[in-house]
Amino acid sequence: MIRIFHNTTFHFLKHWRTAAIATALFIAAGLVTYATSGGPNYSIEFTGGTLMQVQFKQKPDVAVIRSTLDEGGVSGAEIQQFGTEFDYTIRARDAKQVESQAAGAEGVSKTIEKLLKAKFGDVTVGRTEAVGPKVGSELRSGAIKAMLLASLFTLIYLAIRFDWRFGLAAVLSTSHDILVTMAFIKLLNIEVSLTVVAAILTLLGYSANDTIIIFDRVRENLRKPRKGETLGQILDRSINETLPRSIMTHATTLAATLALLIFAGEVIRPFAWVMAFGVFVATFSSIYVAGPLLMFIESRYPREAGEAQSRAMRAGGTEPTPPTPPTNRPRGGDRLATR
Amino acid sequence: MANLKYRLLLIVGLLAVSAWSLFPRNVVERVKRNGVFVYDTVQRVPLKRGLDLQGGMHLELEIDESKQAVADKSEALDRALKVVRQRIDEFGVAEPLVQKAGDNRIIVELPGIDDPERALELVQKSAFLEFQITDKTQALERVIPRFDEIARTAGITAANAKTAGGDTAKSVGVTSLLTQKADSGKDSTGKAVASTTSDSAGAKPADKPVAGGLFASNVQPGQMPGQYFVPEAAFAAIDQALQLPALLDAMPPGKVMRWGVDSIGEPGARAYALYVLDARAIIQGDALTDARPSTDPVEGNVVQFTLNNEGARRFKSETGKHVGDNMAIVLDQRVVTAPVLNSAIGRNGQITLGGGSLQQAQDLALVLRAGALPVPLKVAQYGTIGASLGADSVSKGVLALSLAMGLVVVILIGYYRFAGMLAVGALVLYLVYTMAMLAGFHAVLTLPGLAGFVLSVGIAVDANVLIFERIREELDHGKSVRLAIDEGFRHALSAIVDTSATTILSGMVLYQYGTGPVRGFAVTLVAGLVASLFTAIFVSKTFFLVWLNRSRGVQTLSI
Numbered sequence A: 001m002i003r004i005f006h007n008t009t010f011h012f013l014k015h016w017r018t019a020a021i022a023t024a025l026f027i028a029a030g031l032v033t034y035a036t037s038g039g040p041n042y043s044i045e046f047t048g049g050t051l052m053q054v055q056f057k058q059k060p061d062v063a064v065i066r067s068t069l070d071e072g073g074v075s076g077a078e079i080q081q082f083g084t085e086f087d088y089t090i091r092a093r094d095a096k097q098v099e100s101q102a103a104g105a106e107g108v109s110k111t112i113e114k115l116l117k118a119k120f121g122d123v124t125v126g127r128t129e130a131v132g133p134k135v136g137s138e139l140r141s142g143a144i145k146a147m148l149l150a151s152l153f154t155l156i157y158l159a160i161r162f163d164w165r166f167g168l169a170a171v172l173s174t175s176h177d178i179l180v181t182m183a184f185i186k187l188l189n190i191e192v193s194l195t196v197v198a199a200i201l202t203l204l205g206y207s208a209n210d211t212i213i214i215f216d217r218v219r220e221n222l223r224k225p226r227k228g229e230t231l232g233q234i235l236d237r238s239i240n241e242t243l244p245r246s247i248m249t250h251a252t253t254l255a256a257t258l259a260l261l262i263f264a265g266e267v268i269r270p271f272a273w274v275m276a277f278g279v280f281v282a283t284f285s286s287i288y289v290a291g292p293l294l295m296f297i298e299s300r301y302p303r304e305a306g307e308a309q310s311r312a313m314r315a316g317g318t319e320p321t322p323p324t325p326p327t328n329r330p331r332g333g334d335r336l337a338t339r
Numbered sequence B: 001m002a003n004l005k006y007r008l009l010l011i012v013g014l015l016a017v018s019a020w021s022l023f024p025r026n027v028v029e030r031v032k033r034n035g036v037f038v039y040d041t042v043q044r045v046p047l048k049r050g051l052d053l054q055g056g057m058h059l060e061l062e063i064d065e066s067k068q069a070v071a072d073k074s075e076a077l078d079r080a081l082k083v084v085r086q087r088i089d090e091f092g093v094a095e096p097l098v099q100k101a102g103d104n105r106i107i108v109e110l111p112g113i114d115d116p117e118r119a120l121e122l123v124q125k126s127a128f129l130e131f132q133i134t135d136k137t138q139a140l141e142r143v144i145p146r147f148d149e150i151a152r153t154a155g156i157t158a159a160n161a162k163t164a165g166g167d168t169a170k171s172v173g174v175t176s177l178l179t180q181k182a183d184s185g186k187d188s189t190g191k192a193v194a195s196t197t198s199d200s201a202g203a204k205p206a207d208k209p210v211a212g213g214l215f216a217s218n219v220q221p222g223q224m225p226g227q228y229f230v231p232e233a234a235f236a237a238i239d240q241a242l243q244l245p246a247l248l249d250a251m252p253p254g255k256v257m258r259w260g261v262d263s264i265g266e267p268g269a270r271a272y273a274l275y276v277l278d279a280r281a282i283i284q285g286d287a288l289t290d291a292r293p294s295t296d297p298v299e300g301n302v303v304q305f306t307l308n309n310e311g312a313r314r315f316k317s318e319t320g321k322h323v324g325d326n327m328a329i330v331l332d333q334r335v336v337t338a339p340v341l342n343s344a345i346g347r348n349g350q351i352t353l354g355g356g357s358l359q360q361a362q363d364l365a366l367v368l369r370a371g372a373l374p375v376p377l378k379v380a381q382y383g384t385i386g387a388s389l390g391a392d393s394v395s396k397g398v399l400a401l402s403l404a405m406g407l408v409v410v411i412l413i414g415y416y417r418f419a420g421m422l423a424v425g426a427l428v429l430y431l432v433y434t435m436a437m438l439a440g441f442h443a444v445l446t447l448p449g450l451a452g453f454v455l456s457v458g459i460a461v462d463a464n465v466l467i468f469e470r471i472r473e474e475l476d477h478g479k480s481v482r483l484a485i486d487e488g489f490r491h492a493l494s495a496i497v498d499t500s501a502t503t504i505l506s507g508m509v510l511y512q513y514g515t516g517p518v519r520g521f522a523v524t525l526v527a528g529l530v531a532s533l534f535t536a537i538f539v540s541k542t543f544f545l546v547w548l549n550r551s552r553g554v555q556t557l558s559i
Helices: A013-037 A062-071 A095-100 A107-120 A133-161 A164-187 A194-223 A231-241 A243-263 A269-300 A305-314 A332-338 B002-022 B073-091 B116-124 B139-154 B158-163 B172-184 B214-218 B232-242 B245-250 B309-321 B358-372 B387-440 B447-476 B481-513 B516-550
Strands: A049-056 A078-082 A084-092 A123-131 B025-033 B036-044 B056-063 B097-101 B105-111 B129-133 B227-231 B255-264 B271-278 B288-296 B300-307 B327-331 B334-337 B348-352 B377-385
Touching: A013 A164, A013 A231, A013 A269, A049 A095, A049 A107, A062 A078, A062 A084, A062 A107, A084 A107, A095 A107, A095 A133, A107 A123, A123 A133, A123 B387, A133 A164, A133 A194, A133 B377, A133 B481, A164 A194, A164 A269, A194 A231, A194 A243, A194 A269, A194 B447, A194 B481, A194 B516, A231 A243, A231 A269, A243 A269, A243 B387, A243 B447, A269 B447, B002 B387, B002 B516, B056 B073, B056 B116, B073 B097, B073 B105, B116 B377, B129 B271, B139 B214, B139 B232, B139 B245, B139 B255, B214 B232, B227 B232, B232 B245, B232 B255, B232 B271, B255 B327, B271 B327, B271 B334, B288 B348, B288 B358, B300 B309, B300 B358, B377 B387, B387 B447, B387 B516, B447 B481, B447 B516, B481 B516
Parallel strands: B255 B334
Antiparallel strands: A049 A084, A049 A123, A078 A084, A123 B377, B025 B036, B056 B105, B056 B377, B097 B105, B129 B327, B227 B271, B255 B271, B288 B300, B300 B348, B327 B334
């Protein structure tokens, strides 16, 4: 039997300060770049505008493409190589062009195609994406709504299945993941498209998974605490006990994600980048963010001795320990937990 | 063990159902071939590919309120939807999707099309409704010899129209025809020219000259004056010939020819209605103020319509002259129907459908109102993806997917040995179940969908890893193999259920707020999670039970 990280006794939570500083620095770096170079690099799905992927027969001169477009009235387009040296993407999304798409989103793409064909002859348009300004802003608010709703549902579900302290710790740790990922996206200048938003949401699910698996073990260990064991020690023990699983799962997921990253092509690459990063974030935050947060919440709003057990029972316990009837609870948070 | 038998039965049963639902089957598709709609039977796996994988065009149309506000948007949208759908059908795409989105948008997806310009033009032009009397002077019969001569000069026969995209395209006649067509596409009739030349895949070479001329042998009189039928085989050639300027010049004065909206007859032996109409319209759509379906105790389902003052005056005098004649209702140059005029009609008229269903009455009323009150539509979103790009994405996606699977199998078997093999078996079942679910939901496979699939494989593996690690722990505690397996599954259950539930919740949110590709991603993710729940909790456990059953009293487990 091959075993990795078997029976480990790492003191994870001891290093929470270091971890907090590291993650805060990373987020701060992200925030600084946001502050200095503006918001995220939204794709035209969100900003409105026109994206065209074109293939030239000969290797074109980017400057010539640019001047051709400028002369034709499509000024300020971003031109990027995409894959091979014959393939380029052209993004036209400055305010004037987006505004002109309110009347009909396809207009600019037609102009670009005409200009390029006139200048370079045989140009193949592989992909066109043209979005009017209204659709773009709608999609943006839709994406934000989706993230908030997904977090809310997770919180409610965990509050029902565990208790509100676990739920809050998990959701706060998930919010941390969003911040870190947004910093990562900005630092790597990844274009935020709908697919990337989907990746962020998947990452949130994945990270919540990780946290839940550790919390599930905490829940179980709380039911039969060893003598004199503090919550911190229980957390450490739970993380150690689930460590082999974490390593195995992350290894396989990372393998799958790397396959996507390397072989699935340009369109999926931003998605794969976010997911690959997500594997690390999920591992990190479930250990170093969710755990300390739970400790902090527990220290502020401690549970009564019997309560932990009865809650653990309700949440899927199988041990036949008789539940202690809950004593009267003074704080509002506790009442929330009993629903 | 009876329990085990039922478990196996359920797994095998589900596998059989899944395999059946994934088996390539005959699907009837409406495709445009040689410029003609044909119902074709193709054999394929019932999993649809999204636009990003097979190429095509998508459009999001929005009611344009920049010029005037639209009072009843939902009603206006219904009318617009009807018109757009009819025009898309004319365009001839195998499986077009035309649906409402929200209260002011229409989504159009046209897989595999290569002429976005024309599709755009077709969808956006405003509907044009005319009422025209059908010809009863047999004008067409008189000019058929002349028509045949023109068609012969231009080199159009029923046979070569089919092969025009092939070798014959080089002949002078057809080449000049092609250039003429390119011009006539923008002529004042606004009639969209069917691109017969580019659609002629699968043409049958048949070089026999048609005896008796193109029109004489193929155009048969129909039941009403001015109506003719053209067999499917000759449709392309006749449609092509009707575009010829020379032929338009040879039309009897004051007459025009229009196709009917759809065909009659059985697949394979279809006939298309061709009408000869008075060129001058009695009234046009703008004279119509309302049209609504109704049921008359005597006449059955009818459509009642109301005209404005001026329209009513003209309609009354014109219809008075034509009692007993047929009046064609022509939408966008296509005859929708041609009822008989029973009497002179003033402001309020009624079209009797002669036993048609209420649905037909509603549809006709929609057509009439669409012509009367076209809503201007503008493009809110527009995108095209080349077919080659799509094919490229498919091959890359499949490569990544199979590679990811390979890696997972190696890791699982390398680390968990025997138990890993059981897990791989469960994973194979998981794959089949997921694909079957996707086919069952009529889900569309997109590139992000493939990515979602890869991820859900990761989650399915995670469930197995959780269980195995737990079993190892129980074994460490000195429990017997049977007990350890039992406890391992039981303790891992809560974690698996909780993680799956939260991810399914996120997936549902994504589905609700996502569009197109993102929805594809959400669907595959959720389907994958459901399948992974089942395989991890039920299938893997059954495999272990079978193994325990076969090797009783076993002391060690290779895990």
